[in-house]
Each structure stands twice: as structure tokens, then as C-alpha cells.
Amino acid sequence: MIGFWRKIYSKYDNVKAYTLLSPALILVILAMVVPMALMLSFSMFTQVSMMEIDYTFTFQRYIDFFQKNLLVTLLIKSIKISFLVTLITLITAYPVCYYIAFYVKKNKMLWLVLLTLPFWTSYLLRVFSWKIILGTKGVINSSLINAGILSEPLTFLMYSETAVVITLTHAWAAFALLPLYVSLEKIDFSLIEAGRDLGLSRFEVFWKITFPLSLPGVIGAILIIFIPTVGDYVTPALLGGIDGRMLSNMIQAYFGKINNIPMGAASATIMLTTVVLITIIVSNVTKRLTQRLT
Amino acid sequence: MNNSFIEINNISKHFEDVKAVNDVSFEIKEGEFFSLLGPSGCGKTTLLRLLAGFEYPTSGNLLIDGTDITALPPDKRPTNMVFQNYAIFPHLNVEKNIQFGLRKLGLSNDEIDKRVKGVLSLVKLEGYEERFSNQLSGGQRQRVALARALVRQPKVLLLDEPLGALDKKLRDEMQLELRTLQKNIGITFVFVTHDQQEAISMSDRVAVMNDGKIQQLSEPNELYKNPENIFVSDFIGETNFLKAETKSSDGEFINVSIEGLGEFKIKNNLNIAANSSDVVCSVRPESMMIAKVKSDWDICLDAKICQTSYLGEMTRFYVEAKGIDKIITVSSQHFDNQSFENNECFISMSLEDISLLNKK
Amino acid sequence: MNEKNSTLLIYTLLYFGFLYVPVLFLPIFSFNDANYMSFPLAGFTTEHYEEMWSKRNLHKALWASIKVGVVASVVSTTFALFAAKAFARYTFRGEKVSYGAIMMPFLIPEIILAVAILVIWVNLGFKLGLVPVTIGHTLFCTPFAMLILIARIEGFDFSLEEASRDLGENAWGTFFRVSFPLYLPGIVAALLLSFIISFDEFILAFFLTGSDATLPMYMWGQMRFVQKLPHVLALGAVIIVFTTFIVLLAFWLRNVGQGKVKKDIAIKL
The missing domain is CATH 2.40.50.140 (Nucleic acid-binding proteins)
Structure with a gap:
């Protein structure tokens, strides 16, 4: 009998692979898939009172969501902020990766480690350090006032959308740097030389060869920055003020103070669906655009 | 000496819908230097891995010295292998690499020492005991791989293109040395190669493979003089x-x-x-x-x-x-x-x- | 390309500045003898550091974070090791789907994971606390650990394992005598980095801890009070130094091993 099982086990890679995968997959199923399915069903219930939930199925929470101007506005604002953050992070990180991939000769790994190191320090603390910098009595304002350039602190720095965008761009840099670097590093330099040899200008070489070949990294970065930032909670809570509030702060409120779990669940579901849809669209459009470019 | 030592009976191995080895049957004699020759993707390496136990056949069975080994895992088979890239354990030195396979044999320490010394002198690697894989040349690695397999005194030694990574001059030298070694110790060698010259110059018999089938199995000079089909005729010479x-x-x-x-x-x-x-x-x-x-x-x-x-x-x-x-x-x-x-x-x-x- | 590009170099250095300078303000102000974080600096003091010794709740939160971090990193690295091995070693049906599923917690907004776990945990009638936080952290760390380990295992020569089987070792013997020692630097790197992720994680903890605060939750609580900020700064500075040390150690470990393997391959070719 043991021989039989051993034979089955050794014979099929599928069986071996899934045996190895089972702990991780079971964890994902029990701790993510099932809870999310439950959350989805809760989004179709009704909160009757503080402690009581009516378990009849209804889509009313979704209708409520789109009828509440505040929620729709927050959703749009969340998406707008994430979109800006993704774009700015990509544009600012790209030249850095380009430099390291093509110009740095020695100790590339060291450069890369140094670039990603700040990412590992606590997210909360990084957000907090921006509070120190941007605050009304923070580093920028106090320095400028001390130097006599300003008499009143700049108020738009703190508790604003700008503050949220700057902080998130800083916080998510590593997630743009790594995939971009990996895809640029993979490019065979002789392709670029071939482009020059065939009469393309530096600019054309970049748009027709380098950029399209780095596209997997660009799309990867879009994926791992855009989706999580839409659901960011800490930054808007600490730095956003009223102007910079995002949908996740509202979701938190539904699960906390307001205590309307179905409504919170519905908002979370809508957030996730929108984000996934947008990501699919954005990465497709990016691909198309590049195809047209080349 | 001339009875069939390895029997390969109607062996097939399919990967999804690719028939890597397709209903192959033949026999290998004891003490023979036997080569499996063919272009890449012909199924020769798969056949060798089936003998070693790294793959299990889709159908058919394998016998070594009268014992059915079809369902045995690699560690229970009387075979040892010299890998294409030698697979020297990078975290162990030469001596530990060679001792690796002796632990399960229940030998005394004296016996282990004796065997390791013996096999080191056989492959001319005395004095290299403390070296690690990255301190060895290609030829030396090949010798370590050989020593590591032979020290277990297997009934059959399987060699998966062991000379492929060496440069031409070293390869010619090792061909001669391997052949002499095999004659001296008398173990059956099953040797996989895509190099027709190598197969012809070293082997007692050669099986030419293509598309998962044996195209011709005969002595080397027969392959050249009397090819049995258009593939063999084209592939040899x-x-x-x-x-x-x-x-x-x-x-x-x-x-x-x-x-x-x-x-x-x-x-x-x-x-x-x-x-x-x-x-x-x-x-x-x-x-x-x-x-x-x-x-x-x-x-x-x-x-x-x-x-x-x-x-x-x-x-x-x-x-x-x-x-x-x-x-x-x-x-x-x-x-x-x-x-x-x-x-x-x-x-x-x-x-x-x-x-x-x-x-x- | 042998030419230099000074414009890009200057830009890159500025970018480094953008990444590092904000974080450096924490340690700077942690030695400042004032409650407000503004220039000019008021004077040097270590008082904010000394204050940490006496904070009972801080010690409790630290202990909670260590417990959660150790369990989450050990469990997630173990799961990730098996999974990484499966992906690096085998081709099988449903490979992409399985990979996507395991990577998913890394992609989904954390708040959604937090809320989903919250809903099921409360509805199962359990109390919030460190257990659901640990589950959430394990879920969140597994993809990280897996990425690190896959990078490690992909460069791995699987014929070494076959050689071990061929030389008479069974599957367990092969794992302990060959695979494990060779994976070890990667495993330790994965352990350390998962621990750091869990140690610093905020959102899952925010929704799931109930009354047992982890260290980031403790800091969050203190941040609301202006007079307590300097002490948060000191704590933050300590955490930053600690994290940096662990992360550098992890990177160093990863590269040490990797370099060896690469050299090995180079010689082979």
C-alpha cells in the first residue's frame, strides 16, 4: 500500500506540487477567500440597530452607496489620489532605475539595497516623519519663517491632498524602483547599440526600444502601487485632514464609530471591484499606447 | 557475462502528449560499455533518467540483474549516476562529497576511509580532499562526480553526457581514461551522448535513438558500414x-x-x-x-x-x-x-x- | 556604455535625498529638547530615550509585537518555502492561478483583508486580539517570503537533489543534507524580512488587535498627544536603527549565498 502511494506520489508532478502548495493555499482560502466571501454576503444584509443585523438578501447597500454623494466623491478622490501617486512615482523613479541599470558599473546591488532600505522602516513612522516636515510648525514652515522668507506658515502643506500625494509617493517608491530596475536590467545592451547603429537618435532609441522593453516593469509597478494605495488608511488619517480623506477612512468609520457593517462591507467590495477594473484597463491602455509608439 | 543484465521491456514515457520514449525494448549485457546516442530531444536522457529512477515510465518495466526496479525510488536502485553538470554539492568538500553516499550503506569507518582513498586514487584526485567545487576545474569536477558514484560500487553506472562541458582536448583524454577505467573495474556503463564520434570510439554497443525510438542497436562499426535506415545513415558520419x-x-x-x-x-x-x-x-x-x-x-x-x-x-x-x-x-x-x-x-x-x- | 551621465547622476542623488531625509528627521528631533518639532533645535537631550524605560504599556506592546512577529515570520516562511519549491521546481496544472492566489494578499488593499478577517472573526464569536493579527500577518508575509525564496531557489541546481537521491538518500535525508543547507541564507533572509514586515505592520493590527496593542498601535495611540510626541520620536528612532540593522543583515545574507551560487555557475560555464 505504501509502495502504491509512493508510486502515485512520485509519478505525478501535479500531486507533488500541490502537496507543497497546500499549506499556503489553505491559508489563503481560510484567511482570505472565505472571509472575503463572508464580507461579500454581509454587504447584502441590513444593519437594523447597533447589535442587530437583518439577514435577508438585498442590494440596497450598493444603491445607498451610489446615492450618497459623499461616498461616491470619496471613491473618486481615492482613485484620483492613487492615480496621481502611481504616475508621479513611476515618472520620478524611472530615471533612477535607468541610471543604475545602464550607468552604474560596480556594486549595483548596493545601490539597490540603499534605494529600498527606507521602505523597510516602519510605514507609520515614515508617514509620521512627513508630518514633521509638512506640519504648520514643521520643518519647512519653521525654517522658512526663521529665514524670514515667510511670515505666516504655508497651510496647504499639511492636511491636504498634496500632503497625502507626497507622502504616498515617498512610501511606495520601492515598489516602483524594484520592478522597473529588474525590467531595465534585463535589457540586452546590444539592442540599444543596434538601435543607434541603425540610425535612431538617442530619443528614438529610448521610445522605440528601451521603454517598450521595460514595459513589464512599468505594468508591474502600476499593479503593486495603484491597488494598495487606493485602500490606504494611515496617510490620509494622519495627514489628509478633511481635504485628503479617502474612502478607506469611511470604511473604517462604518466598522467603528458608525457601526454599519453591511454598509462598510459594501463600500469595501465596491472599492476592490473598481480598483481591479481600473488596473486592468490601465495596463491594457499602456500596452496599446506603446504598441502605437513603436 | 553475456546474459542480459539490464532488461528494458516495452518502456514508454509520455510528458503530457509528448512521447519522449515510445515503446522501447532492448537488453544490456553485464560489463558492457553501452551508449545511447541521438540528437537532443530524442529521448536518450529520459531513458537514462528512467533507469536512475528520476522518472517513472508511463508503461513497461525495467529489470536489473533479474530484479524488477520499475517502481523503486532512486535511492533503492543499484545504479549511480554521473550528472551532466556533475552536481557536486557546493557546501561540501571533495571528501565529504565522496562520502555522501556511503552513510546509508552501514560500513565501518575503516571501510569508508579505505573506499574513499581507493576511489580517489582511481580517479587521480589524491590531495584534493579539502577542496570545494568552486575550487576545481571542469575536468576535476568530472572526476569527483565519477568517484562519488563509483565509491558506492553500483551494479550499473549511468553517465549523462559527462564530457559535454569539457573542451576538446580534455574530452579526448577523458574518453580514453573512461574507457580504460571501465575495462579495469568491469562495471556496466550506460553512457548518453549526442556526439557520434564519442559513442563510436568508446562503446561496445550503441543504440541510436530518434523520436523516442531505437533506430539501430549494434556495434559501432556496423552503424557506420551498414546503417539500417535513412536516419542512422545521416546521423552517423x-x-x-x-x-x-x-x-x-x-x-x-x-x-x-x-x-x-x-x-x-x-x-x-x-x-x-x-x-x-x-x-x-x-x-x-x-x-x-x-x-x-x-x-x-x-x-x-x-x-x-x-x-x-x-x-x-x-x-x-x-x-x-x-x-x-x-x-x-x-x-x-x-x-x-x-x-x-x-x-x-x-x-x-x-x-x-x-x-x-x-x-x- | 562607458560614457557618464552627470544629469542623471545628480537626479539620482537628489532622489536618494528625497528617500532618506524625511526618515532622518525622526532621530534628529528625538534628541531635541522641546515638544515641538521645528527649527531651530532647542538643545540636546537624551531624556526622551530614558523615558522609554518607564513606560509599562510600551513594554507590553513591544512584547506583543515580538510574539506576533516571531510566529508570523516562522509560519509564513515555512509555508512560503514549500510553495517556492513547488513553483521553482515543478510545472503543473493551475500553476499561474495558484501563484496569483498566494500573491493576492500582497496586492489587495490591506484594509480589505483587515475588514474581511474582522467580519469573520467577530461572527465566529471569537475575541479580537493578537491571534487574528498573527493570522493576518502570516497571510500578508507569505507572499513576501515566497518572492525572496523563489529568487533563491530558482538559481538552485535541482540535479543536486537528484544526485543525493541517486547516492542513496531518501527524500528527508536529501532535504536536511542538501536542500536546507543550501537554501539556508535565503530562509534566514525571508525570516528576518517577514519579521520586520509584521513588526511594522499597522492596518491589520489597527482593525484586529482589540485591546492588546502592538508597537505600531501603541505609537499611533501616543501620536495624538503633543506632549508625548518626543517619546514616540525616540521610540521611532530606535525602531529605525533596529530595522535597518536587520534588513541589512538579511540583504547581506541573501547576497553572500547568491554570490557563491553565481560564481559556481560562472565556473561551470
């Missing part, structure tokens, strides 16, 4: 194929009409059907003669040289012969291209050098 058609046959001999050459009566070793156009004739470049004047050989053709290439020990001529609409290759050790005026020449061949083969 070089050859010219000529269009042909069989006519009447009287059993031992058959009448063949060959493009540009005319009709001849030649030996029919492979029992090829009469009145068939599904056949082809093969003539080796080195069995033909190129000359300035006509010869009295069975066939002599007017020809014109299109191109020559000088190879050192011989010159290769690419010629157009009257009535044959393809370029024929002829090798000669006696002439070079200086010898011919206006590129005009005669090429001759004798009937016994023409082999008749089925197209499929």
Missing part, C-alpha cells in the same frame, strides 16, 4: 542521398535504378520491397574517389567542382555530376583543388559502397 527506385528482386539481390547512375543489381540486406519508389541510396563522401582521369570502378561519372573546402587531413569537394540534380560531396586525402584544371574531374564509386535504404 556524412553521406550523399541519391533518388532511387527498386525494380525486380530475387531475394538476396535487387535491381535498383539510381538517379544519374543507371540501373544496378545490389545486395538487399534490409529486405527492401521490389517496385518501390519509397527508397533512397546512400554513398559516403569518403568511399568515393575523385580523379583527373576516368577509372575502371563500377561507376564513374563526369563532374565539375563547384567548391572545395580544405580541412587539413583531407579536402572536401562539392561537385555537380551529370544527371544528378544535387551537389555531391566527395572527400579526398590525395588531392586538393590545385590538382584540377577548369574544375573538371571524374568521381567513381563501387557498388558495395552504395547502401539502399527505405525512406521511412
Whole structure:
């Protein structure tokens, strides 16, 4: 009998692979898939009172969501902020990766480690350090006032959308740097030389060869920055003020103070669906655009 | 000595819908140096891995020394392997690498020491015990891999293109050394290679494989002289194929009409059907003669040289012969291209050098 | 390309500045003898550091974070090791789907994971606390650990494992004598980095801890009070130094091993 099982086990890679995968997959199923399915069903219930939930199925929470101007506005604002953050992070990180991939000769790994190191320090603390910098009595304002350039602190720095965008761009840099670097590093330099040899200008070489070949990294970065930032909670809570509030702060409120779990669940579901849809669209459009470019 | 030691019975191995090994049966004798030869993807490595136990056959069974090993895991088989990339454990030194496989054999410490010393001297690696894999040359790694496998005294040693990673000179040396080693210790070797020269020069017998099947299994000189099909003829050495058609046959001999050459009566070793156009004739470049004047050989053709290439020990001529609409290759050790005026020449061949083969 | 590009170099250095300078303000102000974080600096003091010794709740939160971090990193690295091996070693049906599923917690907004776990946990009638936080952290760390380990295992020569089987070792013996020692630097790197991720994680903890605060939750609580900020700064500075040390150690470990393997391959070719 043991021989039989051993034979089955050794014979099929599928069986071996899934045996190895089972702990991780079971964890994902029990701790993510099932809870999310439950959350989805809760989004179709009704909160009757503080402690009581009516378990009849209804889509009313979704209708409520789109009828509440505040929620729709927050959703749009969340998406707008994430979109800006993704774009700015990509544009600012790209030249850095380009430099390291093509110009740095020695100790590339060291450069890369140094670039990603700040990412590992606590997210909360990084957000907090921006509070120190941007605050009304923070580093920028106090320095400028001390130097006599300003008499009143700049108020738009703190508790604003700008503050949220700057902080998130800083916080998510590593997630743009790594995939971009990996895809640029993979490019065979002789392709670029071939482009020059065939009469393309530096600019054309970049748009027709380098950029399209780095596209997997660009799309990867879009994926791992855009989706999580839409659901960011800490930054808007600490730095956003009223102007910079995002949908996740509202979701938190539904699960906390307001205590309307179905409504919170519905908002979370809508957030996730929108984000996934947008990501699919954005990465497709990016691909198309590049195809047209080349 | 001559009974079948390894029996391979109707072995097939399918990966999804690829038939890597397709219903193969043959036997290997004890103490034999046996080669599996073929182009990459022909199934030779899969067959070796089936013998080692890294793959299990889709159907069929394997016997070594009378024991069915089909379902045994690799660690329970009386075989050991020398890997293509040698697979020397990078975290262990040479000595520990060689001892690795002895732990489970229940030997005394003295016995282990003795065996390790013995095998180190066998592969001429004394003094390298403390070295690690990255401190060894390609040839030395190969010796460690060999020592590590032999120290377990397996019934069969499996070698997966062990010389492929070495440069040419070292490879020639190791060929000779491996062959001598095998004769001295008398263990059965199953050797996988894609290099026909290697297989022919080292082996007692060779199985030529293609598309998961054995194309021909015979002694090395037979492969060259009497290829059994068009694949073997093409794969072993070089050859010219000529269009042909069989006519009447009287059993031992058959009448063949060959493009540009005319009709001849030649030996029919492979029992090829009469009145068939599904056949082809093969003539080796080195069995033909190129000359300035006509010869009295069975066939002599007017020809014109299109191109020559000088190879050192011989010159290769690419010629157009009257009535044959393809370029024929002829090798000669006696002439070079200086010898011919206006590129005009005669090429001759004798009937016994023409082999008749089925197209499929 | 042998030419230099000074414009890009300057830009890159500025970018480094953008990444590092904000974080450096924490340690700077942690030694400042004032409650407000503004220039000019008021004077040097270590008082904010000394204050940490006396904070009972801080010690409790630290202990909670260590417990959660150790369990989450050990479990997630173990799961990730098996999974990484499966992906690096085998081709099988549903490979992409399985990979996507395991990577998913890394992609989905954390708040959604937090909320989903919250809903099921409360509805199962359990109390919020460190257990659901640990589950959430394990879920979140597994993809990270897996990425690190896959990078490690992909360069791994699987014929070494076959060689071990061929030399008479069974599957377990092969794992302990060959695979494990060779994976070890990667495993330790994965452990350290998962621990750091869990140690610093905020959102899952925010929704799931109930009354047992982890260290980031403790800091969050203190940040609301202006007079307590300097002490958060000191704590933050300590955490940053600690994290940096662990992360550099992890990177160093990863590269040490990797370099060896690469050299190995280079010689082979």
C-alpha cells in the first residue's frame, strides 16, 4: 500500500506540487477567500440597530452607496489620489532605475539595497516623519519663517491632498524602483547599440526600444502601487485632514464609530471591484499606447 | 557475462502528449560499455533518467540483474549516476562529497576511509580532499562526480553526457581514461551522448535513438558500414542521398535504378520491397574517389567542382555530376583543388559502397 | 556604455535625498529638547530615550509585537518555502492561478483583508486580539517570503537533489543534507524580512488587535498627544536603527549565498 502511494506520489508532478502548495493555499482560502466571501454576503444584509443585523438578501447597500454623494466623491478622490501617486512615482523613479541599470558599473546591488532600505522602516513612522516636515510648525514652515522668507506658515502643506500625494509617493517608491530596475536590467545592451547603429537618435532609441522593453516593469509597478494605495488608511488619517480623506477612512468609520457593517462591507467590495477594473484597463491602455509608439 | 543484465521491456514515457520514449525494448549485457546516442530531444536522457529512477515510465518495466526496479525510488536502485553538470554539492568538500553516499550503506569507518582513498586514487584526485567545487576545474569536477558514484560500487553506472562541458582536448583524454577505467573495474556503463564520434570510439554497443525510438542497436562499426535506415545513415558520419527506385528482386539481390547512375543489381540486406519508389541510396563522401582521369570502378561519372573546402587531413569537394540534380560531396586525402584544371574531374564509386535504404 | 551621465547622476542623488531625509528627521528631533518639532533645535537631550524605560504599556506592546512577529515570520516562511519549491521546481496544472492566489494578499488593499478577517472573526464569536493579527500577518508575509525564496531557489541546481537521491538518500535525508543547507541564507533572509514586515505592520493590527496593542498601535495611540510626541520620536528612532540593522543583515545574507551560487555557475560555464 505504501509502495502504491509512493508510486502515485512520485509519478505525478501535479500531486507533488500541490502537496507543497497546500499549506499556503489553505491559508489563503481560510484567511482570505472565505472571509472575503463572508464580507461579500454581509454587504447584502441590513444593519437594523447597533447589535442587530437583518439577514435577508438585498442590494440596497450598493444603491445607498451610489446615492450618497459623499461616498461616491470619496471613491473618486481615492482613485484620483492613487492615480496621481502611481504616475508621479513611476515618472520620478524611472530615471533612477535607468541610471543604475545602464550607468552604474560596480556594486549595483548596493545601490539597490540603499534605494529600498527606507521602505523597510516602519510605514507609520515614515508617514509620521512627513508630518514633521509638512506640519504648520514643521520643518519647512519653521525654517522658512526663521529665514524670514515667510511670515505666516504655508497651510496647504499639511492636511491636504498634496500632503497625502507626497507622502504616498515617498512610501511606495520601492515598489516602483524594484520592478522597473529588474525590467531595465534585463535589457540586452546590444539592442540599444543596434538601435543607434541603425540610425535612431538617442530619443528614438529610448521610445522605440528601451521603454517598450521595460514595459513589464512599468505594468508591474502600476499593479503593486495603484491597488494598495487606493485602500490606504494611515496617510490620509494622519495627514489628509478633511481635504485628503479617502474612502478607506469611511470604511473604517462604518466598522467603528458608525457601526454599519453591511454598509462598510459594501463600500469595501465596491472599492476592490473598481480598483481591479481600473488596473486592468490601465495596463491594457499602456500596452496599446506603446504598441502605437513603436 | 553475456546474459542480459539490464532488461528494458516495452518502456514508454509520455510528458503530457509528448512521447519522449515510445515503446522501447532492448537488453544490456553485464560489463558492457553501452551508449545511447541521438540528437537532443530524442529521448536518450529520459531513458537514462528512467533507469536512475528520476522518472517513472508511463508503461513497461525495467529489470536489473533479474530484479524488477520499475517502481523503486532512486535511492533503492543499484545504479549511480554521473550528472551532466556533475552536481557536486557546493557546501561540501571533495571528501565529504565522496562520502555522501556511503552513510546509508552501514560500513565501518575503516571501510569508508579505505573506499574513499581507493576511489580517489582511481580517479587521480589524491590531495584534493579539502577542496570545494568552486575550487576545481571542469575536468576535476568530472572526476569527483565519477568517484562519488563509483565509491558506492553500483551494479550499473549511468553517465549523462559527462564530457559535454569539457573542451576538446580534455574530452579526448577523458574518453580514453573512461574507457580504460571501465575495462579495469568491469562495471556496466550506460553512457548518453549526442556526439557520434564519442559513442563510436568508446562503446561496445550503441543504440541510436530518434523520436523516442531505437533506430539501430549494434556495434559501432556496423552503424557506420551498414546503417539500417535513412536516419542512422545521416546521423552517423556524412553521406550523399541519391533518388532511387527498386525494380525486380530475387531475394538476396535487387535491381535498383539510381538517379544519374543507371540501373544496378545490389545486395538487399534490409529486405527492401521490389517496385518501390519509397527508397533512397546512400554513398559516403569518403568511399568515393575523385580523379583527373576516368577509372575502371563500377561507376564513374563526369563532374565539375563547384567548391572545395580544405580541412587539413583531407579536402572536401562539392561537385555537380551529370544527371544528378544535387551537389555531391566527395572527400579526398590525395588531392586538393590545385590538382584540377577548369574544375573538371571524374568521381567513381563501387557498388558495395552504395547502401539502399527505405525512406521511412 | 562607458560614457557618464552627470544629469542623471545628480537626479539620482537628489532622489536618494528625497528617500532618506524625511526618515532622518525622526532621530534628529528625538534628541531635541522641546515638544515641538521645528527649527531651530532647542538643545540636546537624551531624556526622551530614558523615558522609554518607564513606560509599562510600551513594554507590553513591544512584547506583543515580538510574539506576533516571531510566529508570523516562522509560519509564513515555512509555508512560503514549500510553495517556492513547488513553483521553482515543478510545472503543473493551475500553476499561474495558484501563484496569483498566494500573491493576492500582497496586492489587495490591506484594509480589505483587515475588514474581511474582522467580519469573520467577530461572527465566529471569537475575541479580537493578537491571534487574528498573527493570522493576518502570516497571510500578508507569505507572499513576501515566497518572492525572496523563489529568487533563491530558482538559481538552485535541482540535479543536486537528484544526485543525493541517486547516492542513496531518501527524500528527508536529501532535504536536511542538501536542500536546507543550501537554501539556508535565503530562509534566514525571508525570516528576518517577514519579521520586520509584521513588526511594522499597522492596518491589520489597527482593525484586529482589540485591546492588546502592538508597537505600531501603541505609537499611533501616543501620536495624538503633543506632549508625548518626543517619546514616540525616540521610540521611532530606535525602531529605525533596529530595522535597518536587520534588513541589512538579511540583504547581506541573501547576497553572500547568491554570490557563491553565481560564481559556481560562472565556473561551470
